[in-house]
Amino acid sequence: MKTDWMDTLPEAASAYLENRRLDEVECIVSDLPGIARGKAVPASKFARQDYFHLPDSIFYQTITGDWGEAAGEEGFIERDMILKPDMDTATAAPWTGDWTLQVIHDAYDRNGKPIEYAPRNVLKRVVDLYHKQGWEPVVAPEMEFYLVARNLDPAKKIEPMMGRSGRPAAARQAYSMTAVDEFGPVIDDIYDFAEAQGFEIDGITQEGGAGQLEINLQHGDPVKLADEVFYFKRLIREAALRHDCFATFMAKPIAEEPGSAMHIHHSVLDREDGRNIFSGPQGGDTDAFFHFIAGMQHHLPAAIAVLAPYVNSYRRYVRDNAAPINLEWGRDNRTTGIRVPLSSPASRRVENRLAGMDCNPYLGIAVSLACGYLGLMEEKRPEKQWKGDAYDGEEELPREMGAALDLFDASEALHSVLGPEFARVYSIVKRTEYEEFLGVISPWEREHLLLNV
Structure with missing residues (x-):
């Protein structure tokens, strides 16, 4: 008791x-x-x-x-x-x-x-592997989501919510404060709920989609941050329902608009002295920094099935549409899948831009950290830094759930970090979902195939 x-x-x-x-x-x-x-x-x-x-x-x-x-x-x-x-x-x-x-x-x-396939336990397992090497992983997630009109009919297209002005939320207004003001009552409730729950919001911005917002959280312990994202999804949904709209974390809710990501920033500290192992004594890049990036480039393809867990997730990876299409890395370059943001040496970090907001936060952070961990252990070097627009490069990501699951199932290295029992259960559950989806005849098929083929 x-x-x-x-x-x-x-x-x-x-x-x-x-x-x-x-x-x-x-x-x-x-x-x-x-x-x-x-x-x-x-x-x-x-x-x-x-x-x-x-x-x-x-x-x-x-x-x-x-x-x-x-x-x-x-x-x-x-x-x-x-x-x-x-x-x-x-x-x-x-x-x-x-x-x-x-x-x-x-x-x-x-x-x-611990139940090996419980998501919070999976993340704890990965964090413990870092701790055994004397490292403290630090993450900072960014949450993108849409506020949309109430939708009670699955056959009806999702539409932007009605703003405070009485007009539908407008697209292509990234970082507009006027656009943020349109959602003022919802955002006020989000802030009030977050304060009551003890969560610190680093900022709210309007993204490029109609009714699309982003909330940034302060960096910190991976399990604590995953808990906050888990809580935040419910908090945001509840705030939206108070104002006759829905909050959705679908990766691609509106076909003509950008998708919603959960960008994950990573850094790794030495547990003894708190030093960022990505920066050397003179402030330069370390071998560990490059090894971490190499791990992401090598292992992220197998991790996509966790970072993009539904058939809808793959609609987000569209060329020239605010989501990556490959595993290139670059400095201060939002077209790459792996980005190194501007920062001081002490804050040097690596951003994974592939994760969708529809992923389980515990599993998304766990598998992203797992890729970096494998890179640190394998001590490989990444491909040459990409200069310019990475959308000019080749597409490297699986484009549908079945292909992503095949890559996940074949990755013994990733299974060893996440846990073989988790990998077994996750694959079975996701293939069950995928088979169910394949059994559904879509409106596109009925419209274009019914009388034409």
């Missing part, structure tokens, strides 16, 4: 509950798609429980609610997992009608061993 657990809550959670009576605690865990699964329990019951149970089948579930046949030799018996709270993640759910906290839980089997 937890004792005095309310006295050790994070500062923001304590402030949220000051002079208020806590009604409910949402005990949650991320599944493979990144959906929050769990139970809502009265606060009095949460105070008495050290853990709760969920069946392991939640990690075999697809985005459509179907299940992949990933249960293993014992069959689909839905064994109970033990879900233990990480109280450092306790945070408000400020959109609820009563006083509610959310707490992220970690998944273990009955012997106390």
Whole structure:
């Protein structure tokens, strides 16, 4: 039984509950798609429980609610997992009608061993590999998303939301403050919810798409940042619903508009002295910096199935449309898949621009760090830096889910970092989704093939 657990809550959670009576605690865990699964329990019951149970089948579930046949030799018996709270993640759910906290839980089997295919455990495994080498990985995710008109008909095209002016959100207004003002009431709620949850937003900008926004988060610990992105997706959706619109994190929700990415910035610190291992004593690039980039170039093709986890994800990789089409790297060059932003030597970092906002944040950050880790261990050199427009180069990325999964399945190196059991389960679940998609006849096929072929 937890004792005095309310006295050790994070500062923001304590402030949220000051002079208020806590009604409910949402005990949650991320599944493979990144959906929050769990139970809502009265606060009095949460105070008495050290853990709760969920069946392991939640990690075999697809985005459509179907299940992949990933249960293993014992069959689909839905064994109970033990879900233990990480109280450092306790945070408000400020959109609820009563006083509610959310707490992220970690998944273990009955012997106390972490469930290998639980996304948060996958990320922890990768971070631990860095720690064993004396390194501290640091990440900073950028979240792109669209605010769109409410859409209750899957056959209807997604449209931009109506702005404060009464006009639909306009495209091609990147970095426009007037465009940001159009979404003012939604953004106000996002800021209020984030403050209540103790999250620091580094900035909100208008992106190039109609109703497309970007939120930047402060750099920090990969698990903590993945927790925040996991929480933020729900927070943003709730803020949008208050204003008669939807927030969507689809990679490509509107055909004519740019896709939404989760760009991931990486740096690696020496755990003893805090030095950025990408910068030398005189401030120059180190071998480790180039090894990290080489790891990304060599292993990202196999990681695409995790960074672009749905059939829609591959619609984002379009030449000259704000998303990379290859694995070139360059300095201060947003056309490359791997970018080195302008920075001081102490802040030197490598940005992965391939991840879509539709990826699970735990898995997206884990697989991106895994590519860099393999590069550091293999000590290879990257290809020559790309100068100029990388869209002039060759396309190097898989263009559909099946090809990406074939590359993922063949990568023993990536499996060794992420965990073989995770790789097995992930592939089965994703192939189940893909097969389901292939069974659907699209409007394009009915329009152009029905009477013409």
